[in-house]
Amino acid sequence: MDKRKSENEWKRHAxxxxxxxxxNSYLMGFAQGKIYRGKLKNLCVPGLNCYSCxxxxxxxxxxxxxxxxxxxxxKFAFYVAGFLMxxxxxxxxxxxxxxxxxxxxxxxxxxxxxxxxxxxxKGDNLLRKLKYVIFFVFVILLPMFLVDILGQGAPYFCKLIxxxxxxxxxxxxxxxxxxxxxxxGWLYAWKNVLLLVTIFLSVLIYRPFCKxxxxxxxxxxxxxxxxxxxxxxDKNACIDCGLCAxxxxxxxxxxxxxxxxxxxxxxxxxxxxxxxxxx
Amino acid sequence: xRLFRRSSPCGICAAILGLAMMGYGIxxxxxxxxxxxxxxxxxxCIGIG
Numbered sequence: 001m002d003k004r005k006s007e008n009e010w011k012r013h014a015x016x017x018x019x020x021x022x023x024n025s026y027l028m029g030f031a032q033g034k035i036y037r038g039k040l041k042n043l044c045v046p047g048l049n050c051y052s053c054x055x056x057x058x059x060x061x062x063x064x065x066x067x068x069x070x071x072x073x074x075k076f077a078f079y080v081a082g083f084l085m086x087x088x089x090x091x092x093x094x095x096x097x098x099x100x101x102x103x104x105x106x107x108x109x110x111x112x113x114x115x116x117x118x119x120x121x122k123g124d125n126l127l128r129k130l131k132y133v134i135f136f137v138f139v140i141l142l143p144m145f146l147v148d149i150l151g152q153g154a155p156y157f158c159k160l161i162x163x164x165x166x167x168x169x170x171x172x173x174x175x176x177x178x179x180x181x182x183x184x185g186w187l188y189a190w191k192n193v194l195l196l197v198t199i200f201l202s203v204l205i206y207r208p209f210c211k212x213x214x215x216x217x218x219x220x221x222x223x224x225x226x227x228x229x230x231x232x233x234d235k236n237a238c239i240d241c242g243l244c245a246x247x248x249x250x251x252x253x254x255x256x257x258x259x260x261x262x263x264x265x266x267x268x269x270x271x272x273x274x275x276x277x278x279x
Numbered sequence: 280x281r282l283f284r285r286s287s288p289c290g291i292c293a294a295i296l297g298l299a300m301m302g303y304g305i306x307x308x309x310x311x312x313x314x315x316x317x318x319x320x321x322x323x324c325i326g327i328g
Contacts, residue, residue, distance in 0.1 A: 041317035042310050051317040052324045059317040063324060067316035068309050079304025079313065086297030089290050159323035170325035183327050191326035226290040 008271045012098060013107060020101035023047075024168075029054030033176025035169075044080060046087045047100030048216050050162070052169030054176070062139060062216050063158050063165075070143035070153030084216075088223030092230065096210055096217050097264035102164040103210060109202035110249075118205050120251050127212050128262065134161065135215035157215060159187070163195040206249040210264065221261035231258040231265070237277035247272035254278055 023045045026036035036057050045058035061080055068077035087095060096103050110117075138161060143153035158165050170191060174180045201208040210217045224230075233255055245253035247268040252260040254269045258278065270278045304310070322328025 035318070035320055037318040039314070042314045044313070050321075050324055052321045056317075059313050063321065064313040064316065068304075068312050071312050074307075074309060074312065077304065077309060078300045078307070079309040082297045082300025082302070082304055084297070085300060086294050089293035089297055154328075155321070155323050158321060159326075159328070162324065165321070165324035166326055169321070170327075173320065173325055174327075180325075180327060185327070187328075188326035223290070223293065226287045226293060228286040228290045228294060230286070230290075 008267060012266060013104065015098055016101070016104035016107070019047075019099050020049075020104055023049055023058055024053055024055030024101070026055045026057050029056075030172060030176075033173060035173075044083050045099075046095045048102045048162075048164050048214060049100075050158075050165040050169040052165065052173065054169075054172050056168070060164075062162075063155055066139055066143045066153070066155035066157060069140060070147070070155065072147070072151030075144060084219050085223070088220045088227065090228050092224035092227035092259070092265065093217060093220045093261075093263060094227075094229055094265040095220055096214075097266040100210075100216075101168070102214075103207065103264070105167070106198075106202040106207045106209060109199060110206050112203045114203050116204070119249075124211075124251070130212050131214055131218040131221075134213060135218040139215045160190075161194065161213065163191070163198040163209065166191040166195045207264075211250070211262070217264075224261045224263060225257075225259045227259070229265075231263070231270075232279050233258045234277045234279065237275050239275055239277075241274065243272045243274065244269035244278060 029035055033054065035052055035054055038057070040057045041051060041059050043058050044061040044064055046061070048062060049056055049058065049060050051059045051063055061084055065077050065080040068074050068080060134157065138157035142156040145153070146156070147153045170188065174184065174188070198209050231254060238255060240255065244255065248254070249268065250262045250264055252263045254263070
């Protein structure tokens with residue numbers, strides 16, 4: 001059973017890896033320390049993928065959302081909000097489980113053996129609400145209202161919080177460009193500290209960024225219960241063995257709620273079910 | 280097709296609404312703002328700006 005579960009997980013990682021490679025396929029950028037400047041960047045990718053990553057060929061939806069909201073000309077982003085609504089309504093947090101490069105990084109980090117891994121803790125459920133606060137404050141309100149003299153708002157989530165931007169964009173670009181190295185300051189140091197904390201916590205806790213911080217996960221989670229692609233539990237077939245809940249690293253019990261906002265649709269519960277009651 | 284028949288009507292409506300919002304956003308010229316941001320190195324994102 002464990003071998004089958006592990007095989008299934010590596011299959012998912014292969015899909016995640018392929019998707020990450022596809023959406024970061026401008027390999028020349030890594031060699032030259034530049035980013036892709038083509039028209040594909042009109043389009044958003046579904047996962048959290050910094051558009052300042054040298055390989056990125058699409059736009060990060062959270063960065064794009066802040067860019068349009070913070071623009072003096074618009075103040076609401078119908079294009080990006082519509083994209084998030086469409087993707088969310090189609091597959092919910094399936095994106096988190098299968099199509100997010102930063103999710104893959106956290107998945108792999110959690111495989112590092114370490115004593116005292118934490119499944120859950122007191123206040124875990126409450127802390128999971130933090131991502132909604134981060135979404136409303138740093139992605140919507142601050143770029144909308146905290147503006148400069150021209151009425152332009154900064155992407156505050158990217159600027160102050162996002163460790164994906166540091167890992168995928170900041171570190172490679174700074175390593176490859178001497179001019180950028182001379183411009184480093186406290187913000188770069190702060191973002192690297194956040195990245196290191198995220199990396200350390202990812203070894204201890206399964207996907208801490210997705211559970212507590214990610215504004216993209218917060219948006220998709222709202223659509224999880226109504227998304228077109230969803231899980232169903234055949235209550236007649238279910239034998240209430242509890243193996244599915246035990247297999248879930250996001251601490252969801254599929255029998256109670258198969259489309260819980262925290263479910264990233266990794267498929268671990270489906271594989272764990274001995275009577276194939278989850279479809 | 281079976282997947283759509285079993286889907287929540289709210290999900291289908293939200294997907295359609297999402298597409299309509301995307302269309303409206305493109306119509307009112309939001310895409311160039313996204314492109315402009317995405318093709319230039321985002322100093323804030325990488326922790327310099």
